[in-house]
Amino acid sequence: MVSFAFDSEHEEFRKTLESFSTRVLLPGYRDRAATTDFPFDIYKKLGDLGILGIGLPEEFGGTGDEDPILLGLATETLAYGDVNMASAPVQIGLVGSQLTLCTPEVQARYLPPLIAGEETIAIALTEPGSGSDASALTTTANPVDGGWLLTGEKTAISWAMNATVALVYAREPGSTRSTGVSCFVVPLDSDGVTTSHMPGMGCLPIGWGSIKLDGAFVPSSHLVGEYGRGFQSVMAHFDFSRAALGLMCIGAAKQSLEEARIYSEQRETFGNTLSSYQSIAFELAEHATYLEGARWMCYRALWLRQTGQPHTSLASMSKWWPPLVAKNAIEFAMRVHGNLGYSTELPLQQRYRDVMAYLVADGTSEIQKRIISKDIYTRGTVSL
Ligand SMILES: Cc1cc2nc3c(=O)[nH]c(=O)nc-3n(C[C@H](O)[C@H](O)[C@H](O)COP(=O)(O)OP(=O)(O)OC[C@H]3O[C@@H](n4cnc5c(N)ncnc54)[C@H](O)[C@@H]3O)c2cc1C
Incomplete structure (x- = not known):
C-alpha cells in the first residue's frame, strides 16, 4: 500500500515549525536578507528548537539517528519564513556528520555549540581553479611534525564570514584527482588563515567569502576520517542533503505563490480582481502543479535514503529541477505584484x-x- 502521509511525529514537528516560521521568521526576512549581518539571535532560536541537530549524536544535543525526511520538512517549512536560515540545518547536518568522524575531543569542542546555534562552521572545497571539477583542487597539506601545513585558496564559501571553523579539503603534495585528498578541521582564527567577504546577489547574511591558507598549521587530531579519503565521506552525505535543498527552494516558492494569490484577490484592474483573469489564475495553477510534482520527488529521494535504498540520482534530480521551478514560481509572483x-x-x-x-x-x-x-x-537505478 502506498502512502504519501507523514507519520504523526513528523506532522507534529511540521506544524510547530510552520507556526515558528510564519510568526517569527517571516516578518523580519526582507530586512535580514538585505544585510550581511549573520542573525545569531535567530540561529540560536533554531538551536533551541532542536533543528540544528537533526541526525547528529544525542550526547551533543542532536536528535540521534539520521532522519532525512525530518531534515526535508525542516528546510521546506523554515523557508516559508526565511530561506537563508532554512539552509542552516543542511549545513550543520552535512558538516556535523563529518565531525562525527573526528577524535572525541574535536567532536566535544565543536558539535555542541553548532547544534545549540551558538557557532557556525563553513565547508571549504571550491577554489578559484576548481568548482564543478572539485577533484582538481590544488590546496596542499604538507606533513610536518604533529600535523600539516595547509596552503591554498578556497573561494565562494558560504558561512566563511561568520564561522568559527571550516572543514578544508586539501591534497597530499604530488597526488592527483580525488586520491590523496583529505579533510581537515581548521579554526579560522589560526595563524596563516585569512577570510575575506565576497559580495553576492543574494544569500547575504550567510557570509559568502574566501579563505586563504598560507602555511596554516593543522594538528593531526584535526583530520576528518581517514587520511586521503576526504571526498568519500562527504559525498555520502551530499547526495541526500541535495534533496533537502530542493525542498528549501520549494518552501520559498510556495510562500511567494501564497503572497501572489492574496494580492491577486485584492488588486483590481479594469474593474476586476487579477484572480478573475484566467491568464493569472492558470499560471498560478501551473506553478502550483510544478511545485507539487517537484516537492514529492524530493521527499521520495529522502524516503529512499531513509529506507536504505539507492537515492543518488533522485537526489540529483531534486537538486536541479526544484530550484528551477521554484525560481520560476517566484518570478511569476513578482510579476503578479506589478511594480x-x-x-x-x-x-x-x-x-x-x-x-x-x-x-x-x-x-x-x-x-x-x-x-x-x-x-x-x-542502466543503474533510473529506468526510462
Ligand atoms: C551562493 C553560493 C554558495 C556556495 N557555497 C559554497 C560552499 O559553502 N563551499 C564550497 O566549497 N563551495 C561553495 N560554492 C561554490 C559552488 O559549489 C561552485 O560555484 C559550483 O560547484 C560550480 O563551480 P564553479 O563556480 O567553479 O563553476 P565551473 O565549475 O567553472 O562551471 C561553470 C559552468 O560550466 C558548467 N560545467 C562545468 N563542467 C561541466 C560539464 N562537465 N558539463 C557541462 N557543463 C559543465 C557548470 O554547470 C557551470 O554552469 C557556492 C556557490 C554559490 C553560488
Whole structure:
C-alpha cells in the first residue's frame, strides 16, 4: 500500500515549525536578507528548537539517528519564513556528520555549540581553479611534525564570514584527482588563515567569502576520517542533503505563490480582481502543479535514503529541477505584484535572488544531470 502521509511525529514537528516560521521568521526576512549581518539571535532560536541537530549524536544535543525526511520538512517549512536560515540545518547536518568522524575531543569542542546555534562552521572545497571539477583542487597539506601545513585558496564559501571553523579539503603534495585528498578541521582564527567577504546577489547574511591558507598549521587530531579519503565521506552525505535543498527552494516558492494569490484577490484592474483573469489564475495553477510534482520527488529521494535504498540520482534530480521551478514560481509572483514585485518593499525580489544561488551552489544543474545521465546509460537505478 502506498502512502504519501507523514507519520504523526513528523506532522507534529511540521506544524510547530510552520507556526515558528510564519510568526517569527517571516516578518523580519526582507530586512535580514538585505544585510550581511549573520542573525545569531535567530540561529540560536533554531538551536533551541532542536533543528540544528537533526541526525547528529544525542550526547551533543542532536536528535540521534539520521532522519532525512525530518531534515526535508525542516528546510521546506523554515523557508516559508526565511530561506537563508532554512539552509542552516543542511549545513550543520552535512558538516556535523563529518565531525562525527573526528577524535572525541574535536567532536566535544565543536558539535555542541553548532547544534545549540551558538557557532557556525563553513565547508571549504571550491577554489578559484576548481568548482564543478572539485577533484582538481590544488590546496596542499604538507606533513610536518604533529600535523600539516595547509596552503591554498578556497573561494565562494558560504558561512566563511561568520564561522568559527571550516572543514578544508586539501591534497597530499604530488597526488592527483580525488586520491590523496583529505579533510581537515581548521579554526579560522589560526595563524596563516585569512577570510575575506565576497559580495553576492543574494544569500547575504550567510557570509559568502574566501579563505586563504598560507602555511596554516593543522594538528593531526584535526583530520576528518581517514587520511586521503576526504571526498568519500562527504559525498555520502551530499547526495541526500541535495534533496533537502530542493525542498528549501520549494518552501520559498510556495510562500511567494501564497503572497501572489492574496494580492491577486485584492488588486483590481479594469474593474476586476487579477484572480478573475484566467491568464493569472492558470499560471498560478501551473506553478502550483510544478511545485507539487517537484516537492514529492524530493521527499521520495529522502524516503529512499531513509529506507536504505539507492537515492543518488533522485537526489540529483531534486537538486536541479526544484530550484528551477521554484525560481520560476517566484518570478511569476513578482510579476503578479506589478511594480511592487520589483521593488525592495516586498520580500519577493529578495527570495528570487536567494533561491537563484541553488542553481549553482552544492553542484550546478549540469553536474546533477551528469550524475543522472551516467546512471541512465549504465542502466543503474533510473529506468526510462
Ligand atoms: C551562493 C553560493 C554558495 C556556495 N557555497 C559554497 C560552499 O559553502 N563551499 C564550497 O566549497 N563551495 C561553495 N560554492 C561554490 C559552488 O559549489 C561552485 O560555484 C559550483 O560547484 C560550480 O563551480 P564553479 O563556480 O567553479 O563553476 P565551473 O565549475 O567553472 O562551471 C561553470 C559552468 O560550466 C558548467 N560545467 C562545468 N563542467 C561541466 C560539464 N562537465 N558539463 C557541462 N557543463 C559543465 C557548470 O554547470 C557551470 O554552469 C557556492 C556557490 C554559490 C553560488
